[in-house]
Amino acid sequence: MTVLVVGASGATGSKLVEQLLIKEYEVKVIVRSPEKLPESWKANENLQIISASILELSDTEMSVITSGCNAVASCLGHNLTWKGVYGEPRRLVTDATKRLCDAIKSNNAQSPTKFVLMNTTGNRNRDLNETISFAEKCVVGLLRIVLPPHVDNEKAADYLRTQIGQNNKQIEWVIVRPDGLINDDKVSDYEIYPSPIRSAIFNAGKTSRINVGHFMMKLISNASLWITWKGQMPVIYNKSSLIEKNIEVSKKN
Template identity: 65%
Template sequence: MTTLVVGATGATGKHLVEQLLNSRQKVKVIVRSPEKLPETWKTNDQLSVIQASVSEITVDEMAGYIRDCDAVASCLGHHPNWKGIYGKPRRLVTDAVILLCHAIEKNAPGKPVKFVLMNTTGNRNRDLNEPVSMGQRLVIAILRLLLPPHVDNEKAADYLRTKMGQINSFIEWVAVRPDGLVNEDQVTGYEVHPSPTRSAIFNAGTVSRINVGHFMAELITNNDVWSKWKGQMPVIYQTAPKNRQS
């Protein structure tokens, strides 16, 4: 199996790549500065590096990059600084999702390509009747006005949900919604739910980035996990190792 990962050098993307490589999967990454990659990646025969900026790649070029891929994953996000939040491109994640989907459709693969998107628990799955308090609705409305990255995340997931839908000949998708990202060095316990079990605004949980990378890798490599969650927006929380679910 071969997976193309965009956002591979980010705080969560690097964990996804590591998990895939540890599983002996072939991985392609698109990065602007290959010299910044970990040395272990540079010497790994399972990894292919494409030097480019995702926002500057054409549909035809991307179709070539993913022609032999069974899965694509996006861990793209906006840098948490002024330029990253309010500068261009404001639709970084959404435009990448659209580009990747168009490239997959252009290739017209014989079986659906898995598309895994890292999203946010602050984004509601509008295919489900997820309860949201009036207070949270108000805060989210303010975030839409003040924080362009939040709108970007919403639109990216909505593109998969509404444009790709539940029945597509070329693409199957999952949008992973982590809550309260933290840094840890090892995979620990986590649990996965179809919808939030707590308020993302007023009672947020936590989950490590390495656990998110692990779950995304499980979606890609484990067909049973994929069958359980495809077409959904699962929420992932930290828990004790003995309670971990997939």
């Protein structure tokens, strides 16, 4: 199996790459600064490092890179700096998603390519009746005004939901929504839900980046798991985060 990962040098994308390499898959990564990658990656024969900015690649180059890939995973995000949040490209995740999908379609592969997009619990799945409080709606509305990356996440997910859709013969997709991201060294127990079970704004849970990488790897590698979540936006929580929530509820009662 061959997997293309964009956003591979990021805190979560790097965890996904590590999980894929453990499975001994062929992995391609597109990174702007390959010198920052771990030395073990550079020496790994299963890893192909492509030094480029994804939005600057030509359509032909994108088509060549995605050719032969069974899956494409995007862990792209905006750097938490003034330039990263408010500078260009403001639609990094959305534009990259569109270009990758266009490239996949141009290859006319015989079987569908899996597309896994990392997103956020702050983005509702509009295919489901995910209700939130009035206060949370107000906060999300404010985020759309003051934080361009939030709108970028919404538009990227909406592109897969509405433009690629559920019955595309060339692309199948899953949008993974972690809650509050934390760092951890080892994969721990986690649980997956179709929708958030707690407020992403006022009562966020925790999700370790390595667990996100592990779940994305499992989606790509496990056919039955893929069938379970294909065309959906599953939410991932650390199990310990849910235990903490249950303790809080018990105390209130």
